Amino acid sequence: KFVQSLIQRSLHITSCSNGKITVGHRFAIIANHYFPLSKALGIPLNLTSVFLITILMSIKTMAGNFFPTDYKEFPFKEGDLLASQKPDKKYSINKVLRVDEICLGAGESISIQGKEFTAPEKDCLLIVSMSYGENEFNDLAELKIAAESGTWTIKVDHIPNRAPGAALGQKLIGSSPVTEEELGGYKRWKSLFNQGKAGVF
Numbered sequence: 001k002f003v004q005s006l007i008q009r010s011l012h013i014t015s016c017s018n019g020k021i022t023v024g025h026r027f028a029i030i031a032n033h034y035f036p037l038s039k040a041l042g043i044p045l046n047l048t049s050v051f052l053i054t055i056l057m058s059i060k061t062m063a064g065n066f067f068p069t070d071y072k073e074f075p076f077k078e079g080d081l082l083a084s085q086k087p088d089k090k091y092s093i094n095k096v097l098r099v100d101e102i103c104l105g106a107g108e109s110i111s112i113q114g115k116e117f118t119a120p121e122k123d124c125l126l127i128v129s130m131s132y133g134e135n136e137f138n139d140l141a142e143l144k145i146a147a148e149s150g151t152w153t154i155k156v157d158h159i160p161n162r163a164p165g166a167a168l169g170q171k172l173i174g175s176s177p178v179t180e181e182e183l184g185g186y187k188r189w190k191s192l193f194n195q196g197k198a199g200v201f
Contacts (some may be wrong), residue, residue, distance in 0.1 A: 064123035071125040074163040079178050081147050082170040090135040091143045093152040097186050098129040111199025127200050128166035129186045132156045147174045158185025160200045
């Protein structure tokens with residue numbers, strides 16, 4: 001990731017005229033400063049630049065740009081207990097059951113909120129499966145006591161969502177191992193999803 005982010009920050013300069021730094025020159029600078037391969041391997045600096053550009057091209061073929069960046073990141077992990085507050089000011093406990101990375105090939109489709117989206121290139125996104133509790137707590141202190149004791153009411157046992165939707169309005173308050181009993185709804189959805197008969201929110 002470090003290499004990728006470093007390379008991406010360097011790609012915006014492409015001109016080779018009027019004294020501007022070219023992509024090749026920029027890679028040479030990076031290679032000399034961060035990756036002393038030319039010295040370690042006895043490779044001329046310009047060949048080191050070509051080597052790094054090849055790495056970049058490999059990275060770009062592994063993941064595309066069809067899905068937004070926030071579809072590929074999620075700040076919580078499986079088993080995390082999250083708190084959210086509803087318009088009535090009461091709080092609920094929600095639990096992260098599974099975080100699946102789903103990759104689509106070029107031409108493959110996924111249903112999001114009832115609409116089909118076809119990827120023009122290979123790309124991946126995260127699908128976050130969560131259970132959602134009743135709005136039954138008056139404040140976070142009361143909610144944390146319930147989370148620690150494992151006593152809260154589950155309203156919906158499984159909802160598959162995109163990462164930004166799943167993270168919206170959520171606050172981490174603890175964690176608890178995911179049990180097989182909790183995965184019943186997830187497994188039913190995943191079976192249908194793999195058959196192309198179910199989508200995500």
